[in-house]
Amino acid sequence: MDPVEISKVLANETRFNILQWLKNPEEHFPPHQDIDHFDDGVCVGYIQDKTGLSQSTISTYLSQMQNARLVIPTRHGKWTYYRRNEETLKQYKEALQYL
Amino acid sequence: MDPVEISKVLANETRFNILQWLKNPEEHFPPHQDIDHFDDGVCVGYIQDKTGLSQSTISTYLSQMQNARLVIPTRHGKWTYYRRNEETLKQYKEALQYL
DNA sequence: TCTAAATATCGGTATATTTAGATATGTGAA
DNA sequence: TTCACATATCTAAATATACCGATATTTAGA
Numbered sequence: 001m002d003p004v005e006i007s008k009v010l011a012n013e014t015r016f017n018i019l020q021w022l023k024n025p026e027e028h029f030p031p032h033q034d035i036d037h038f039d040d041g042v043c044v045g046y047i048q049d050k051t052g053l054s055q056s057t058i059s060t061y062l063s064q065m066q067n068a069r070l071v072i073p074t075r076h077g078k079w080t081y082y083r084r085n086e087e088t089l090k091q092y093k094e095a096l097q098y099l
Numbered sequence: 100m101d102p103v104e105i106s107k108v109l110a111n112e113t114r115f116n117i118l119q120w121l122k123n124p125e126e127h128f129p130p131h132q133d134i135d136h137f138d139d140g141v142c143v144g145y146i147q148d149k150t151g152l153s154q155s156t157i158s159t160y161l162s163q164m165q166n167a168r169l170v171i172p173t174r175h176g177k178w179t180y181y182r183r184n185e186e187t188l189k190q191y192k193e194a195l196q197y198l
Numbered sequence: 199t200c201t202a203a204a205t206a207t208c209g210g211t212a213t214a215t216t217t218a219g220a221t222a223t224g225t226g227a228a
Numbered sequence: 229t230t231c232a233c234a235t236a237t238c239t240a241a242a243t244a245t246a247c248c249g250a251t252a253t254t255t256a257g258a
Contacts, residue, residue: 004115007115010103011107011110016102019198093196099119099122
């Protein structure tokens with residue numbers, strides 16, 4: 001966990017928002033069609049709709065967040081669901097306490 | 100205090116380090132010539148020496164950090180001393196707890 | 199008031215980031 | 229196996245950031 005790398009991800013309003021939305025998906029996204037829970041997070045399309053940015057941009061953002069280990073992807077058929085990686089977030093918050 | 104703005108400052112290794120060095124100046128910098136304490140922080144020249152970057156770059160970084168209210172400048176004669184703004188840092192850490 | 203030291207600002211180049219459209223890849227269903 | 233849909237990746241343009249050297253500003257002292 002490199003705090004500077006994590007900070008780069010958080011240094012963008014959209015990515016920052018995505019992380020917050022994923023904290024309480026049921027408050028920010030409609031229910032999925034094929035599954036009735038958010039245990040694996042939210043599909044890319046819903047995140048894209050909420051941001052208003054292009055599909056490729058959101059997919060790129062989610063890849064960056066995955067590289068920084070801030071989110072975890074899970075495939076369900078045609079869809080990829082992204083959820084938060086609470087372990088990394090915990091480490092980051094912990095590290096920043098000493099800043 | 101805008102957490103995305105703060106994150107942009109922290110998204111650079113040098114700026115991140117400067118903030119940490121300023122937490123314990125006596126451990127990271129030599130004593131100043133004209134004053135015998137670090138109550139107002141550290142002069143620009145010492146910070147520049149420690150980073151190895153150019154004078155203009157460091158001055159610009161410190162301005163950015165000041166704009167984000169992460170540091171507070173104080174003039175002492177020819178020198179400008181920079182110290183941390185603990186209030187902003189506290190607010191940022193607090194906000195991140197809810198991330 | 200002239201000079202020199204410390205810092206700030208300006209202008210420029212190289213690199214990185216943001217963002218989109220086009221295209222590729224993976225997957226379920228017909 | 230082919231089609232349509234969801235997502236990922238590639239390419240590229242616009243903008244932002246990382247730096248530097250040169251110059252401007254501020255200030256103490258001669």
